[in-house]
Amino acid sequence: MPTLKKFQTLLILVTTILPSIAHSKVPDRTVVNWVTVDAEDAPGKLFTSCVDGNSDAHDCTVELATDSKRDVIMRLAIAPSSLSFTENTYVAKSPCGTACSIAYYYRAGRGQSGPYSVVISEDLENDLVLVVQGKRAFVQKLFDHDAPTEFISLPQNQNEDLLQDIESAAIKKGVVSMRISREGEIPVDIQKALTAP
Numbered sequence: 059m060p061t062l063k064k065f066q067t068l069l070i071l072v073t074t075i076l077p078s079i080a081h082s083k084v085p086d087r088t089v090v091n092w093v094t095v096d097a098e099d100a101p102g103k104l105f106t107s108c109v110d111g112n113s114d115a116h117d118c119t120v121e122l123a124t125d126s127k128r129d130v131i132m133r134l135a136i137a138p139s140s141l142s143f144t145e146n147t148y149v150a151k152s153p154c155g156t157a158c159s160i161a162y163y164y165r166a167g168r169g170q171s172g173p174y175s176v177v178i179s180e181d182l183e184n185d186l187v188l189v190v191q192g193k194r195a196f197v198q199k200l201f202d203h204d205a206p207t208e209f210i211s212l213p214q215n216q217n218e219d220l221l222q223d224i225e226s227a228a229i230k231k232g233v234v235s236m237r238i239s240r241e242g243e244i245p246v247d248i249q250k251a252l253t254a255p
Contacts, residue, residue, distance in 0.1 A: 100143040101166075108137050120150055120164075131164045135173065138162075145182035147200075161187070168201040176221065181229045186252070188229040190220050195227075197234060197252060208253065210234055213246050 101124060108118035120132040120141070131148065138150040139159070148164040154175065162172035163182075178195075179188040185200040188210075195212060199205035212220065225239040232252045239245040 104141050104148070106138060106141070120148070122148075132162050132170050134162055135160065147182045149180070149182075151177075163200050165201065171200040171203075174198065178221075178224065178227045179229045179234075181231065184232055186229055186232070188227055188234060190224065193220050195220060195224075195234075195236065197229065210236065210248065210250055212236075212248065213238060 102122045105121040105123055105128070106118055107121075109116055116136050118134040118137050119130045120134065120138065121128050122131045132150055134150060134152055136152045136154070138152050140149075140151045142149045146165055150162045150164075151159045152162075154160050158176055160173045160175055161177040161180075162170060162174075164170050174187050174189055176190045177187045178190055180186070181188075182200075185202070187198050187200060189196055189198055193212070195210040197208045197210070220238075223238050223240050225237040225245060227236045228234070234248070234250045234252065236248040237245050238248065
């Protein structure tokens with residue numbers, strides 16, 4: 059029975075070594091996180107992997123794992139801090155500094171859209187995002203890179219960083235609503251129906 063003994067030794071060796079190999083760093087890529095999107099209608103789980111830098115994770119992919127396959131659905135510059143699923147759209151958000159995030163969107167049949175910096179509101183039913191950049195606020199159409207950007211007219215006296223002045227903002231059914239409030243001044247309410255929602 060020396061063959062059985064060799065087989066048992068090999069089995070013990072494999073069962074003790076394989077788990078440590080499976081959890082170790084893969085050359086050039088490190089698993090950053092495994093995320094299950096908490097939505098009953100989400101068609102699978104998301105798996106994120108990134109190149110491991112000295113103090114950050116960058117050059118990331120998000121894969122959708124279903125029972126039958128696993129596909130890359132998004133490529134991100136840095137690791138996402140959150141992943142969600144709503145209106146049949148996966149949303150990945152990555153930090154980019156204080157009060158800043160970068161958003162990416164994916165929908166089956168439409169592909170990836172983004173990155174979009176500082177998204178302050180989303181209307182995923184109509185594929186719209188409300189974005190702030192410096193002193194400007196504007197709406198962009200998701201999944202249509204040729205669609206024109208629609209700018210929102212704002213009061214002239216806001217700070218260099220509009221984000222500091224926004225008390226509330228929403229985009230829903232093609233209508234943008236914002237409340238701009240600076241210390242010591244009367245708040246300004248803005249409401250704009252978009253020309254092509």
